[in-house]
Amino acid sequence: MFQVPAKTQYAIRALVHLARNGSDSAARIAEAQKISPKYLEGILNQLKLSGLVASDRGRSGGYRLAKDSESIAMIEVVRATEGEIRPVECVDRANLCALGDLCMPRKFWIGLKDAVNSYLSSVSLADLAEDSAFAFHANPSDEGE
Amino acid sequence: MFQVPAKTQYAIRALVHLARNGSDSAARIAEAQKISPKYLEGILNQLKLSGLVASDRGRSGGYRLAKDSESIAMIEVVRATEGEIRPVECVDRANLCALGDLCMPRKFWIGLKDAVNSYLSSVSLADLAEDSAFAFHANPSDEGE
């Protein structure tokens, strides 16, 4: 349920790279971050369509962040690569369910969505790019396998 | 990233059914909850191995909750069907990481895992079973839009 697709991990690594290095071509990002070059091209294009990066074509072109890394919330990155957080279809389509708001499982999934959205909104790209400043939640993560 | 598999949704519906109806056979749960009967059998067996339900074989056998619904946290259900919450491999295996600054997002994923675990631990099966009868929407495969 919560396995993060490679695409999203690649997008994050690429954005962190841009946040640190300013501007670079897809080929060089792929090389530095050990990502399949042609695959990364498509990902960067998707990030562009979502307004997270800007691009310049031609000989001295490349990609750069479209906004300051402080103002890019990680939820925007996830939305760019995977779309809206939606554990089950009915979370934003109450008409699929006979009881709508009274449907307890639906409320349960909405609560999960809210928890995830809340966390992803609270972390910015800058937090990941300046790892010294980033402190993760101190909740117990004791569970074994 | 957060699409919940049908298997987990089925498991939840089956458990809510048991919480409300006390005890029932796989076939009748499947019928009432509109779940593929043979598929549900395997799911219930998985829930048994995880200690969430108990079963009796033979003519008047069936499944029942192994604990009070108040003491079944939803995270146990998710773990039973999908295993440990693990956004990326390295969250509980730091030794996998031999990549220098490529691994920096690890704290970020751990924070996400904690946020999800925290929410799923805060909701019990009883919270979902409390309302009066309700209708779940159709199986994922039935959606006709």
Added chain:
DNA sequence: CGATATTCCTAGTATTCCCATAGGATATTA
């Protein structure tokens, strides 16, 4: 006992999604 109802076990299949690759078209500039 014997018919019946149930869980339990194993294997197979169809489909969908994910990851990656390939080949080029278009744009910019040194």
Added chain:
DNA sequence: TAATATCCTATGGGAATACTAGGAATATCG
């Protein structure tokens, strides 16, 4: 104009998911 880059479309392999199938083991009831 040659080189470098983004942009576009199509496709295939592999893994996971959702289900299907058949039957073996077990318990109950008449």
